[in-house]
Amino acid sequence: MLDHGAAPPVEESATRKTSALGALTRRKPVEQLVAEGGQGEGGSLRRSLSMWQLTMISIGATLGTGIFVVLGDAVPKAGPAVTVAFVIAGLTALFSALSYAELAGTIPVAGSSYSYAYATMGELVAWVCGWCLVLEYGVSVAAVAVGWGEYLNELLDGTIGVTIPDVLSSAPGEGGVINLPGLIVVLLAMVFLLGGARESAVVNTIMVFVKIAALVLFCAIGFMGFKSGNYADFMPLGMAGVSAAGASLFFSYIGFDAASTAGEEAKDPKRDLPRAIMLSLLIVTVLYVLVAAVAVGAWNWKDFDGSEATLAAIMNDVSGQKFWGTLLAAGAVISIASVVLTVLYGQTRVLFAMSRDGLVPKVFGKVNAKTGTPRVNTVLVSLFCGALASVIPLGKLVDATSIGTLFAFALVNIAVIVLRRTRPGMDRTFRVPLGWTFPILGFLFCVYNMFSLDAVTWVVFGCWMAAGLVFYFLYGMRRSRLATAASAASAEK
16 A cells, blocks of 8 residues: 655646746656656557566576676686675665665656656756766666677687677677677667566576576586685785776666566566566675686686687586587577667667656657557667667777666665655555665665766766756756646646
């Protein structure tokens, strides 16, 4: 049951003062957010996802390029202490996951942290959060697609003895003209998503089982080459290296919040969303720490520098034959594709929610009556992400994704505190333990990791946010549904 004693009625929110400050801070009541759930232009989303499927969506969006590819970039920064870096990134994710779980069970809608911010901190903060989610989901789809191409080449080399030439598999500036595999995997994910949420969830569940099996296989083979001496110089670059690696490895945890974007397609969102978020994070963290520990034990940390398809290379080296590395590459090709599928799904649902609120064009909110999916939205987002994947190097995409995600997660932790103060009597199917302690820690961990990223990443982030604010003030601020409702109410007076 929702609390009826503390919330302002929808009409009151719609008729708030339209001054500049009032426009920026206008909030959308929780009741209105929930009541509009699933509604789009021309149709509605379908509630067809179970708790198990929601968990698989979160694991599918999280477990992939971060461990298969980014591990090779993180080890040279942290050395064997990359396991510590994973723990730091995992703690950041854990505190934020607790906040996500509370808000997902309280406000079960498609917009994820964007909607949570809209209900607690106002329209401008919600827009900033939504714009960060576009960076998180959209750019991470491109980053994951780039990593997919590396393992595809490893698979082709191990099976038919040929690889896609650099000119067609690398971004400009890295010896290529276009990353064709990155573009192809995004378009394949688009085709699955156009079929419907339930159908996509079934495909994703199969892919998740394949990727877990691939990582368990790696641990079994890699442990055979484990050398304790590889841990002798545990932290060669000091805590600064661990912090830098942790900030990059946070990319590995991006996606656990994907279940929250399915709030309007879940059968029982208030019960199932918190469970799916926490269960997925637990499974992913255990696998990450185990794989990282085995990888560093099997290879000297200096050997990771410049390596591609790192886990497959380690398996080839340890076993002395290419069969196992090729088998892992096959698993990686399937599992990384599932990340593209589920993260792309999350991006379309965030834009769907923002479109319904009038902050982005209506085309992103149109739902196909036959499939119950935002088809035009899916095609546009897929083409954008595919274009990014085809021309931008992996490293730049990873750090840009991480900083956008960390900023959005920081806002979610604040949203928990604000909603507890303003709506203490609301029915919460999950509560973050120890009062405000964990949300505050989550916020601080996010800020710490953000400042561990390099200056170039901050410049990119600043430019992205500036572009977003320009769009909001020229388009979203005037076309917001709350703004038009307030103008209509004023005109009637």
